[in-house]
Amino acid sequence: MTAAGRSGDAALHELFDRMCAAWTAGDAAAYGDCFTEDSDYVSYDGTHARGRQAMVDNHHRLFTGVLSGSALVGRIESVRHLRPGVAVLHATGSVLMPWRSSLPERRLSRQTLVAVEEGGAWRIAALHNGRVRPVTIPGPASVPSRMSRALTATARRLGVGHPLSRR
Numbered sequence: 599m600t601a602a603g604r605s606g607d608a609a610l611h612e613l614f615d616r617m618c619a620a621w622t623a624g625d626a627a628a629y630g631d632c633f634t635e636d637s638d639y640v641s642y643d644g645t646h647a648r649g650r651q652a653m654v655d656n657h658h659r660l661f662t663g664v665l666s667g668s669a670l671v672g673r674i675e676s677v678r679h680l681r682p683g684v685a686v687l688h689a690t691g692s693v694l695m696p697w698r699s700s701l702p703e704r705r706l707s708r709q710t711l712v713a714v715e716e717g718g719a720w721r722i723a724a725l726h727n728g729r730v731r732p733v734t735i736p737g738p739a740s741v742p743s744r745m746s747r748a749l750t751a752t753a754r755r756l757g758v759g760h761p762l763s764r765r
Contacts, residue, residue, distance in 0.1 A: 607677050610685055610713055613720045614674050618691070621670035624661040630654035633722045634714060640726040642707055667696035672709070683715035690730065706730040 613632060620628035630650050633639070639647040639656075647653040661668075672691020679685045692705045712724040736742045753759035 618670040626654045626658035638724040642727045669694040685713045687711040
């Protein structure tokens with residue numbers, strides 16, 4: 599990796615740390631400053647805030663309401679530069695409520711962030727947050743797989759179900 603790449607990675611880690619610190623301070627404006635004006639923010643529940651101001655307004659309500667006093671705890675897992683000035687980050691973390699001393703495993707989330715360099719500073723253009731809920735994929739011989747195939751065959755025979763299956 600080049601010195602510029604290492605320097606860019608340090609700046610991206612600083613951006614992530616600044617985002618976590620702003621959350622922990624309950625400062626929606628400082629949190630929003632980590633994002634581009636036209637950013638997209640998808641929460642773990644699928645809510646999509648379009649634009650910095652919508653995201654700031656949502657977080658202000660959270661920071662003065664149900665997430666008052668909480669901390670955002672996380673770490674970057676990987677940084678991949680797509681081209682100069684554009685990077686994808688993957689991070690894990692969670693909201694630590696003030697009455698807890700450790701994070702419950704069920705609250706762990708993984709974030710995908712797209713960061714862009716604007717005027718020499720990195721900002722987040724998109725963030726997608728999803729709960730970490732690994733599931734085991736049933737094998738082809740398992741009961742759930744056999745049932746799915748049987749129901750699919752029945753639906754196709756009856757001409758019901760997914761419209762693409764009737765083409």
